[in-house]
Amino acid sequence: MNEVPKTRRTDHPLLFETGAPGLCAASLPPSDVPAPKRDEFLPTQLIADKLPPLPETGELDVVRHYKRLAHRCFSVDGNFYPLGSCTMKYNPRVNECAAAMPGFCNLHPYQDEADVQGILELLYRLRCDLAEIAGLAEVTLQPAAGAHGEMTGLMIINAYHRSRGESRSKVLAPDSAHGTNPASCATCGQHTCTVRSKPDGRVDLDDLRSQVDQNTAAMMITNPNTVGVFDEQIAEIADILHSKGAQLYFDGANMNAILGITRPGDFGVDVMHFNTHKTFSTPHGGGGPGAGPVAVAQHLREFLPVPQLTQRDDGTFTWDNGHPNSIGKVRSFYGQIGVLVRAYAYIRSVGGDGLRDVAEKATLAANYVAARLKDRYTMPFKPPYAHEFIMVPEFPDSDVSELDIAKRLIDHGIHPPTMSWPVHHCLMVEPTETESLDTLNQFVTAMLDIADEIESDPEVVKTAPHTAPVKRLDEVVASRKPNVRWRGQ
Amino acid sequence: MRYTQFTDDQVSQMLSTIGVDSIDALLSTIPEQLRFKERLDIPAGLSELELLRDVGTLAARNRNCNDLVCFLGCGAYDHFIPAVVDEMAGQSEFLTAYTPYQAEASQGVLQLFYEFQTMICMLTGMEVANASLYEAASAAAEAVIMAAAATRRTQAIVAQSAHPDTRRVLETYCRAREIEIVPVAAPNGVVDQQALREALSDKAAAVVVQSPNFFGCVERLDEIVPAIHQHGALAIVATDPIAGGLLKTPGEFDVDIVVGEGQALGVPLQYGGPYLGLMAGREKFLRKMPGRVVGATTDADGRRAFCLALQTREQHIKRERATSNICTNQGLLAARAAVYMAAMGRSGIGQVASRCFDKAHYAAAEIAKLDGYELRFDAPFFKEFVIRTTRGVRAALGSCRERGILGGVSLVRFDDQLGDCFSVAVTEKRTKAEIDNLIVALDAA
Structure with a gap:
């Protein structure tokens, strides 16, 4: 008997609302071994009396379901994605081919080292490349993402202070810092103190000097910072910190702006992390996986996580666990290997000179878009910008917000920029180096059209999006009365 | 280029x-x-x-598990991955999207995560789940931090039958948070319940138990969990989601927080990562959970829609008071797991679990018939088991390797006292012929 449709025709049903009992989209061969009696080998109290209520769907409908879901997503492949601070550059397909090679994809983490020398050599080369880009002595590939790298880096810094008989509980961060910075400090049992920025977006050195003391473990800084400005005082900041025994932690989120142009290790940084999914083109995957390799200066090497990849005198590679001062392990096994293969493929594709070209073109693209928009949108900071810039919509006699503009961009097939952070009401635009001039111009045209609309027909902006699969959502109720799983009818 | x-x-x-x-x-x-x-x-x-x-x-230059016959486990398993997983999870709309902060432009991936959360709840028997963490070990660490916050206690009791990486990562995280770790021995392959009861007090925020554990053995959650709750501590269970196709779920034993490695759900081995950290729990802990959570809501027309929920727990809003520093999670691996669970479905997951169980028990029985090999532990097991040999672990595994078989993981690297032991995992992919070859190889050592 046909059931009454559970959702409206225009909605895309949940998996659980489709299918029929008995369907299955996978097939396994019949068992070729004798089936042992369950209750002879397991206490009956532990044996399930029913199967888990997973969906029951045929293969074609599983395929259609996920195909339709894919159609309801913006992505770099389908849309311009100028999401500030996220470096949504093109993810080269050859990287996917590399990572999918059976010689990488089908290796078990506990295989004999003699059987996996190829992947170990790749990781070793990547480690060396990252150290070169950072201008630092050594790299761990273990952290799983940028924030995980921050935590690892802070633990290394704390181990260093402890090794000198000190316990320092304070970490400084500018007011424009990523939210992960203070959250990572909390993970390490530390508290964050905010250092003021000057109106031009640079760190207020007087405020910094007044806050650095013998209890300061480190300062975490992003440079260029999140407002798109390179802080040229960075070497001085390092000196101020080092004079009190504190360390300089560099958040590598914006490395795309300075690749090959300047190196953190050369301006006094002690520890930094990379976001391979930002700088080195590994896909963002709807929110991961990333990888957050951490580079450190010479004096911090002994504290790196174990195992550390090393090369023996005979040229072979091995995981070395013998570091008594190591902070320990921060994740299972060795790291996000499949992601790191992609990062290696990218770095070797682009090459040493190409990396500098990446940074230059990313900078060019951001400054070009800013120059085209500066007459209609307020630019709170002075150009030239790094790889991203901040703009604030300010239209007299209008209550249209940055959120409205963001949603209206969806109707233009463009993913909105980062909103409302680190400056109130702002949009943070990061075009990246991989976009064509045509695409940048289409974005400019869309932004100018929206500016016109705000003056001529603000309602159309305030009720956007109009072409997305859904209208604007009630995100408040999603948090007030959370419904985070399907529970049946 | x-x-x-x-x-x-x-x-x-x-x-x-x-x-x-x-x-x-x-x-x-x-x-x-x-x-x-x-x-x-x-x-x-x-x-x-x-x-x-x-x-x-x-x-x-790598010898890979397509060319070799893989009996390695210990947290990473050579399960069968249906073709639809690569095809559908690999779609570039999923691959090249960012975190779905802009809900209207991300309904597809948001719905996918909502369904993922639901299916993880189904496999673990829990009320709520998040949209993924990095991998098993850091997920366990996040769970302990969550338990410490929920109970306002600062001690975690950890079964030594949990994966050594989980225990080491817990040490790293807990040292920084000043959470004391109290290990409980597992001399017989499962946690020593007497020792656990003695270790428990009203100081304990949580007890971390893995089941099926590092040795493949199934812990008596029916007996352990009530003991934990008697002291007001939370029961954190690290699990293998495939086991949900055969064993009672942690939820049926009143476990508070479930973590686990989701690699078995359609994620390739990839030399140890990226994998898929799972976290599910009782509803009352939802607001204390780390990581992204997707919720259902309605749009301006009153139609069902999805968005990130409870973002005020997260670092970009709460900064140092966030429940965790996690930002990037393992979205694409959650997509793979979702497609895997959808494709396998109710009966498929049951078949996978049963085949693993049947084949592992066949292999264990045959190996134990050989001179110089015996099962190290008597405790019941699911899809992997530990063998003790008098013939030398190196010789036994070397004999397998010569025949193109990855015969097991030598356990000496984890524990000197297990120097004569190796662990063997048997998934649904292994055939009787392959298992019989393993027996021949071991016998030739």
Whole structure:
């Protein structure tokens, strides 16, 4: 008997609302071994009396379901994605081919080292490349993402202070810092103190000097910072910190702006992390996986996580666990290997000179878009910008917000920029180096059209999006009365 | 290979729009003395063909589990992955999207995560789940931090039958948080319940138990969990989601927080990562959970829609008071797991679990018939088990390797007292013939 449709025709049903009992989209061969009696080998109290209520769907409908879901997503492949601070550059397909090679994809983490020398050599080369880009002595590939790298880096810094008989509980961060910075400090049992920025977006050195003391473990800084400005005082900041025994932690989120142009290790940084999914083109995957390799200066090497990849005198590679001062392990096994293969493929594709070209073109693209928009949108900071810039919509006699503009961009097939952070009401635009001039111009045209609309027909902006699969959502109720799983009818 | 696409003419045109005469002028905020004057010591860029040769050469120097017969486990398993998983989870809309902060432009991936959360609840028997964490070990650490916050206690009791990586990562995280770890021994392959009861007090925030555990053995959650709750501590269970197709779920034993490694759900081995950290729990802990959570809501027309829920727990809003520092999670692996669970479905997951159980028990019984090999533990097991041999672990596994078989994981690297032991995992992929070859190889050692 046909059931009454559970959702409206225009909605895309949940998996659980489709299918029929008995369907299955996978097939396994019949068992070729004798089936042992369950209750002879397991206490009956532990044996399930029913199967888990997973969906029951045929293969074609599983395929259609996920195909339709894919159609309801913006992505770099389908849309311009100028999401500030996220470096949504093109993810080269050859990287996917590399990572999918059976010689990488089908290796078990506990295989004999003699059987996996190829992947170990790749990781070793990547480690060396990252150290070169950072201008630092050594790299761990273990952290799983940028924030995980921050935590690892802070633990290394704390181990260093402890090794000198000190316990320092304070970490400084500018007011424009990523939210992960203070959250990572909390993970390490530390508290964050905010250092003021000057109106031009640079760190207020007087405020910094007044806050650095013998209890300061480190300062975490992003440079260029999140407002798109390179802080040229960075070497001085390092000196101020080092004079009190504190360390300089560099958040590598914006490395795309300075690749090959300047190196953190050369301006006094002690520890930094990379976001391979930002700088080195590994896909963002709807929110991961990333990888957050951490580079450190010479004096911090002994504290790196174990195992550390090393090369023996005979040229072979091995995981070395013998570091008594190591902070320990921060994740299972060795790291996000499949992601790191992609990062290696990218770095070797682009090459040493190409990396500098990446940074230059990313900078060019951001400054070009800013120059085209500066007459209609307020630019709170002075150009030239790094790889991203901040703009604030300010239209007299209008209550249209940055959120409205963001949603209206969806109707233009463009993913909105980062909103409302680190400056109130702002949009943070990061075009990246991989976009064509045509695409940048289409974005400019869309932004100018929206500016016109705000003056001529603000309602159309305030009720956007109009072409997305859904209208604007009630995100408040999603948090007030959370419904985070399907529970049946 | 360059992925930039401005021509020289376009660069000139863009510079003139900006009003500068060179790209260098745009870099003027980077002081001269901070500039890197040399060339990066990284080889010149490779064309696609050259790159594929370069990585192909490196890949060819690894012996991979397609060419070998894999009986390795210990947290990473060679399960069958249906073709639809690569195809559907690999769609570039999922691959190249960012975190779905803009819900209207991300309904597809948001619905996918909502369904993922639901299916993880189904496999674990829990009320709520998040949209993934990094991997099993850090997920366990996050769970302990969550339990410490929920109970306002600062001690975690950890079964030594949990994966050694989980225990080591817990040590790293807990040291930083000043949470004391009290280990409880597992001399017989499962946690010593007497020792656990003695260790428990009203100081304990949580007890971390893995089941099926590192040795493959199934812990008596029916007996352990009530003991934990007697002291007001939370029961954190690390599990293998595949076991949900055969064993009672942690939820049926009133467990508080379930974590686990989701690699078995359609994620390739990839030499240990990226994998999929799972976290599920009782509803009352939802607001204390780390990581992203997707919720259902309605749009302006009253239609069902999905968005990130409870973002005020997260670092970009709450900063140092966030429940965790996690930002990037393992979205694409959650997508793989979702497609895997959808494709396998109710009966498929049951078949996978049953085949693993049947084949592992066949293998264990046959190995135990050989002279010089015996099961190390008497405790019941699911899909892997520990063998003790008098023939030398190195000789036994070496004999397998000569025959193209990865016969097991030597346990001496984890524990000196297990120097004569190795662990064998048997998934649904292994055939009777392959198991019989393993027996021949072991017997030849």
